[in-house]
Amino acid sequence: xxxxxxxAVYSIFFLVLGVGLAPLAASGPEVQLxxxxxxxxxxxxxxxxxxxxxxxLVELERTNLGSHPPQAPTxxxxxxxxxxxxxxxxxxxxxxxxxxxxxxxxxxxxxxxxVLDAIFQAIVMPRVKEARAGARSx
Numbered sequence: 001x002x003x004x005x006x007x008a009v010y011s012i013f014f015l016v017l018g019v020g021l022a023p024l025a026a027s028g029p030e031v032q033l034x035x036x037x038x039x040x041x042x043x044x045x046x047x048x049x050x051x052x053x054x055x056x057l058v059e060l061e062r063t064n065l066g067s068h069p070p071q072a073p074t075x076x077x078x079x080x081x082x083x084x085x086x087x088x089x090x091x092x093x094x095x096x097x098x099x100x101x102x103x104x105x106x107x108x109x110x111x112x113x114x115v116l117d118a119i120f121q122a123i124v125m126p127r128v129k130e131a132r133a134g135a136r137s138x
Contacts, residue, residue: 036104036111036118044097050115051093058085080120086131087124099123 034050042050061081088096096119103122104111110118 033114033116035114039100039115039118040104040111047097047100048093051096054084054116054119055088055093057081058088061085083120083124083128087120087127091123096123 039047058081061079062085099122100115100118103118107118107121110121
């Protein structure tokens with residue numbers, strides 16, 4: 001029953017998110033990742049919705065894997081979700097938005113790249129490297 005409720009809530013959330021971001025979508029049939037150029041034009045609410053969607057995806061994956069708190073990625077997985085779960089653990093939506101904004105400000109040449117790449121470059125990979133360095137020093 002709980003799983004059915006969780007799926008229904010996520011379905012409704014992604015439907016609302018899709019409707020809210022639909023005007024931002026390209027008119028072509030291909031799926032496009034949100035780029036830094038478009039990120040710069042988004043309202044605060046749209047940025048929050050985007051990051052919230054990523055957070056919900058991470059939480060859903062973590063719930064399915066039963067991993068609380070998120071474990072550092074071991075490298076034997078092909079999914080990027082464990083990296084996101086570990087790298088974003090404990091961060092607020094506002095904190096993530098601030099880090100992405102700062103990344104694009106510091107790297108204007110990267111604004112054509114997807115926002116997910118900025119999240120990985122600015123937040124996730126530094127935290128994963130810290131965790132690996134800490135594990136090696138113990």
